[in-house]
Amino acid sequence: MPNVRTKVWNIVKDIWSLKPVLLPVLVTLLPLPMVTNSESKATRCGYTVIVMAVLWLTEALPIPVTSLVPIFMLPMLGVSTAKEVSSSYVTDTSMLFLGGLIVAVAVEEWNLHRRIALAILRLVGAQPNLLMLGLMLPTWFLSMWISNTAAAAMMIPIVGAVTSHVKSVVIEGGTENPDDLCLLATKDKDVHVEMQKGERVVLTSVSKKSDEKEKSNDVNSTPKSAQYNRSPSRNSATPDALKMHSKLSKALALSIAYAANTGGIATLTGSPPNLVFKAVIDEAFAQAGKLYDGQEWDSGVNFTSWLLFALPISFLTLILGWLWLQMFFLRCKQSCDCFRKIKSDRDKEVREIIAKEFKALGRITFAECLISILFISLAFLWIFRDPPNIKGWGDFFPKRYVSDSTPVMLIAVLLFVLPAKVPAIFCARKSDEDRYTPLLTWEKTAEKVPWGVIVLLGGGFALAQASGRSGLSKWFGDSLEFFASYNPFVMCLVVSLVVASVTEVTSNTATATLLMPILQELSIAAGMNPIYLMMAAAVACSFAFMLPVATPPSAIVFAHGYLSIPDMASAGLAMNVIAVFILTVGINTWGNLLFNFATIPVIFQEILKNQTLIGPVIEPIESMFNVSKPLV
Structure with a gap:
C-alpha cells in the first residue's frame, strides 16, 4: 500500500511539474467558445482577462511573462490595435515608477538606508516596545522610497542580531561570544533574496561569508528557507525564558513586515497598486473629459494629494500595528517584568552593539551627502x-x-x-x-532595477485600458448594479475587506489591475465619484498581513525561522481589521476633504445624464456556456 501511494504521489508530482506547459494550454482552450462564437469586443476582452487572471493566480508562468500576453492576444482578437496596447507599457506612470526605482538603487548602493536605520536604532535601547518601534520606523520610512522587499531584507539581519544578543545576555547569563553578533554584522548586500514567483521571495542564505549578489528588488519569487549563523549556547535556558525570547523574536520579525507593507502606502511610488490606480483614474478622467468638452481633464491624483491622504493612514496603521504586536506577543506580565530587566542590566550592551555597527559604516561620504541632497x-x-x-x-x-x-x-x-x-x-x-x-x-x-515589475504594470495598464474601451468594465459595473443601492460607506467597507482578503493569496498588483476598471464603472453607475472606491481598493491592496505568500516582506520574515503560519495568520487577521478600519475612517474624513467624494465630477454627471459610455458603443457580452444569449 505505501508503494502504491508513493507511485501515485510521484505521478502527481510529474504532472504538476508540467504546469507551465499544461495550464496555459488548458486555460487558453477551455474558454475558447467565447471567442469563436462571438464578435463582441467585450466578450473577447473578457476571454483575455480570464486567461491572464488564471495564469496570474496559479503562476503557471512567471507573472511578468503573463503580463506580456496582451501585446499579442488583444490585437489578434480584434480588441485593440498593437500600437494602442504597446503604448500602455511605457506611460507617464511607468516612467514615474522607473525614476523612483533608479533613485532607490542609488540610496541602496551607497548604504544610505542602512545609516538611517542604525541612526534611529541608536536612539532606542533594549526595552522591547522601544526596540520594536526603533526597527519599525526606519523600515516604514525607507519603504516609502525604496522597494518594500529591500527595506525588509536590510532590517531582518539586524533583528536576528538583536534577538540573538538578548538571548545571550538575558537568558543565558550574558554570554560575551562575538559570534552572537554575526547577524548584525551582515550587510544587506549579503542577503541573497531570489524572486522566482510573482511577488514572493526566497532567502537562500544570510551569511557573513556569502558572496552572492542581492536580488531583493526582483519580482519573481518563492519562499523557501533562510540560514543564519548562530553560536551554541554556553548555558541552558529555562522554558519560561525561552518562551519569552520566542515571543520577542516573533514580535520583532512581524514588525518588519508590517512596517514595510504600511510604508509603501504613504507615497504614490511606494507600492505598484498605487500607480495602477493613478493610471486607470487618469485615463478615466481623460476619456470622460474628451466626451464632455474635448479636453483631457486632470484627476487631481498626484504625489502631493496622495501623500496628504495616505500618509496619515500609513502612520496610524504603523502605530496601531506596533501597539497590537505588543498586546499579542508581549502581553504576559512575567515576560514584561523580565524585559524590564534588560533596561536596567544590559541596555548599555545592546546600545554598544548598535553603536559599533553604526561606527563600522565610517564617516558619512561625499556620495551619501550628495544623494541626501538629491x-x-x-x-x-x-x-x-x-x-x-x-x-x-x-x-x-x-x-x-x-x-x-x-x-x-x-x-x-x-x-x-x-x-x-x-x-x-x-x-x-x-x-x-x-x-x-x-x-x-x-x-x-540594470542589475538592481526590477524590470519585471515595470512589465507587470504595463500589462495591467494595457488590460485596464482594453477593458474600459471594449465595454467589459461597463458590463461588470452593470452586473454589480444591485451593489450600487447600498450606502457608499458600506460599499467602501465591503470593497476594502474583499480586496484585503484577495490580496492575501495573489499579487497585489494583479488584484488592482483586475478590479480598478470594474470599480470605476460601478462608481459611475452608482452616481459616485470613482476616486472613492478605487482609492480605497488601491490602499487595501497593501493590507496583506496574514500569509507569507502575500508580499515579499512577509515571505522574508517567515523565512527568518521564528514564525509559523498560524502565528502570522492569527496576528495578521486582527491587523487586517485594524488597517481596514483606519482606511474606512480616513477616506470618509480627511479623504473627503481632499477629494470631495460627496460630489461626482461634472464630466461623469454628463455621462450618466446621456447614458454615454466611455469608449466605443458596447456590444452585448455573451456567455462561454450559452453564447446565443447575453449574460444577465
Whole structure:
C-alpha cells in the first residue's frame, strides 16, 4: 500500500511539474467558445482577462511573462490595435515608477538606508516596545522610497542580531561570544533574496561569508528557507525564558513586515497598486473629459494629494500595528517584568552593539551627502509641483506639460552625471585613482532595477485600458448594479475587506489591475465619484498581513525561522481589521476633504445624464456556456 501511494504521489508530482506547459494550454482552450462564437469586443476582452487572471493566480508562468500576453492576444482578437496596447507599457506612470526605482538603487548602493536605520536604532535601547518601534520606523520610512522587499531584507539581519544578543545576555547569563553578533554584522548586500514567483521571495542564505549578489528588488519569487549563523549556547535556558525570547523574536520579525507593507502606502511610488490606480483614474478622467468638452481633464491624483491622504493612514496603521504586536506577543506580565530587566542590566550592551555597527559604516561620504541632497530635493519638487490651494512650480509651465515623472527623471539622470567623490584631477589625483566615478553606473542600475515589475504594470495598464474601451468594465459595473443601492460607506467597507482578503493569496498588483476598471464603472453607475472606491481598493491592496505568500516582506520574515503560519495568520487577521478600519475612517474624513467624494465630477454627471459610455458603443457580452444569449 505505501508503494502504491508513493507511485501515485510521484505521478502527481510529474504532472504538476508540467504546469507551465499544461495550464496555459488548458486555460487558453477551455474558454475558447467565447471567442469563436462571438464578435463582441467585450466578450473577447473578457476571454483575455480570464486567461491572464488564471495564469496570474496559479503562476503557471512567471507573472511578468503573463503580463506580456496582451501585446499579442488583444490585437489578434480584434480588441485593440498593437500600437494602442504597446503604448500602455511605457506611460507617464511607468516612467514615474522607473525614476523612483533608479533613485532607490542609488540610496541602496551607497548604504544610505542602512545609516538611517542604525541612526534611529541608536536612539532606542533594549526595552522591547522601544526596540520594536526603533526597527519599525526606519523600515516604514525607507519603504516609502525604496522597494518594500529591500527595506525588509536590510532590517531582518539586524533583528536576528538583536534577538540573538538578548538571548545571550538575558537568558543565558550574558554570554560575551562575538559570534552572537554575526547577524548584525551582515550587510544587506549579503542577503541573497531570489524572486522566482510573482511577488514572493526566497532567502537562500544570510551569511557573513556569502558572496552572492542581492536580488531583493526582483519580482519573481518563492519562499523557501533562510540560514543564519548562530553560536551554541554556553548555558541552558529555562522554558519560561525561552518562551519569552520566542515571543520577542516573533514580535520583532512581524514588525518588519508590517512596517514595510504600511510604508509603501504613504507615497504614490511606494507600492505598484498605487500607480495602477493613478493610471486607470487618469485615463478615466481623460476619456470622460474628451466626451464632455474635448479636453483631457486632470484627476487631481498626484504625489502631493496622495501623500496628504495616505500618509496619515500609513502612520496610524504603523502605530496601531506596533501597539497590537505588543498586546499579542508581549502581553504576559512575567515576560514584561523580565524585559524590564534588560533596561536596567544590559541596555548599555545592546546600545554598544548598535553603536559599533553604526561606527563600522565610517564617516558619512561625499556620495551619501550628495544623494541626501538629491533625495530631499526630489521630495520637495514632488510636494510643491501642484500643492493644494497655492501655486506650485508646475504653474510656471503650460498646463499638463509637467507631471510627477518630470522631477524624478531629472534627479535620476543627475545620478549618472554627478561624481561619487571629488574628481581626482590635476594635482589632486593619485597615480592609481580613478579621475571620475559617477554616483550610479548603468550596469549597476540594470542589475538592481526590477524590470519585471515595470512589465507587470504595463500589462495591467494595457488590460485596464482594453477593458474600459471594449465595454467589459461597463458590463461588470452593470452586473454589480444591485451593489450600487447600498450606502457608499458600506460599499467602501465591503470593497476594502474583499480586496484585503484577495490580496492575501495573489499579487497585489494583479488584484488592482483586475478590479480598478470594474470599480470605476460601478462608481459611475452608482452616481459616485470613482476616486472613492478605487482609492480605497488601491490602499487595501497593501493590507496583506496574514500569509507569507502575500508580499515579499512577509515571505522574508517567515523565512527568518521564528514564525509559523498560524502565528502570522492569527496576528495578521486582527491587523487586517485594524488597517481596514483606519482606511474606512480616513477616506470618509480627511479623504473627503481632499477629494470631495460627496460630489461626482461634472464630466461623469454628463455621462450618466446621456447614458454615454466611455469608449466605443458596447456590444452585448455573451456567455462561454450559452453564447446565443447575453449574460444577465
